[in-house]
Amino acid sequence: MDFYHSINRRKSCRAYRQEPLAPSQLAEMKKALDSFEPLYLNAPIEYRLTSETKGMFQVKAPHYLVFSRKGEEGEQENAGFIGQQLMLWLDAHDLGGVWLGASKDATEQRTREDIIMLAFGEPEGSPHREISEFRRKPISDITNAVEDECIKAVHLAPSGMNIQPWYLEKREDTVKLYRKILKPPMSFAYKLTHVDMGIALCHYAVACDHFGKPFHFRAGGKAKEKKGYEFIGEVY
Numbered sequence: 001m002d003f004y005h006s007i008n009r010r011k012s013c014r015a016y017r018q019e020p021l022a023p024s025q026l027a028e029m030k031k032a033l034d035s036f037e038p039l040y041l042n043a044p045i046e047y048r049l050t051s052e053t054k055g056m057f058q059v060k061a062p063h064y065l066v067f068s069r070k071g072e073e074g075e076q077e078n079a080g081f082i083g084q085q086l087m088l089w090l091d092a093h094d095l096g097g098v099w100l101g102a103s104k105d106a107t108e109q110r111t112r113e114d115i116i117m118l119a120f121g122e123p124e125g126s127p128h129r130e131i132s133e134f135r136r137k138p139i140s141d142i143t144n145a146v147e148d149e150c151i152k153a154v155h156l157a158p159s160g161m162n163i164q165p166w167y168l169e170k171r172e173d174t175v176k177l178y179r180k181i182l183k184p185p186m187s188f189a190y191k192l193t194h195v196d197m198g199i200a201l202c203h204y205a206v207a208c209d210h211f212g213k214p215f216h217f218r219a220g221g222k223a224k225e226k227k228g229y230e231f232i233g234e235v236y
């Protein structure tokens with residue numbers, strides 16, 4: 001399924017009808033979730049549904065999906081990469097979703113390994129918006145290649161507190177990806193930029209698929225230093 005259209009119209013939905021989705025629709029969603037490609041094959045993440053949450057910036061929704069780790073490197077990026085495919089799937093099915101970085105599972109299923117959750121369901125109002133309604137930094141703040149269609153897709157990606165902690169430097173056939181290092185007090189308040197990077201790479205991969213380009217990501221390696229950022233890998 002080509003989710004590119006959804007990249008250009010999705011939004012965080014924070015108001016939901018409280019009726020649960022039909023069991024058949026939930027089953028279809030879980031099937032889709034199981035079919036999504038991870039960013040890293042060796043960092044599988046687990047997920048479960050939950051019904052009650054607590055914490056800051058909560059959103060009342062009929063369903064919540066919690067991602068949790070097993071202890072491998074790259075799980076936060078994988079949660080972002082897979083969870084954002086689900087967000088685009090929800091948009092494509094006229095359903096709403098929102099990432100919830102500050103909420104916790106309030107049921108006894110909660111574990112210390114929980115990474116992040118998202119809320120979803122039938123939204124009150126439209127789950128879509130016009131491209132002019134996206135609030136983002138100027139694209140020249142996140143890349144040296146402002147006309148690149150895959151980077152334009154990253155430009156629209158959601159991130160916690162809308163920080164957009166990414167920089168993409170295009171060099172010939174590769175794109176170097178950097179993660180912004182947050183400073184106090186922001187670094188105390190927000191610790192999910194690794195999830196954000198997975199979300200950004202999801203949008204990049206979906207756009208590559210749409211435009212018939214290959215998508216590969218190589219984590220680590222060396223690149224020119226960029227002040228205030230950490231080099232995390234290369235898209236090629």
Ligand SMILES: Cc1cc2nc3c(=O)[nH]c(=O)nc-3n(C[C@H](O)[C@H](O)[C@H](O)COP(=O)(O)O)c2cc1C
Nearest residue numbers: 011012057099100101102158159160161162192195
């Ligand atoms: C990792 C992550 C955590 C987030 N946590 C919350 C949250 O706790 N509460 C909330 O209302 N929105 C949360 N958001 C949604 C962002 O605020 C939202 O994506 C951003 O402001 C951009 O808006 P948009 O998604 O409508 O494009 C989160 C988003 C991400 C990616």
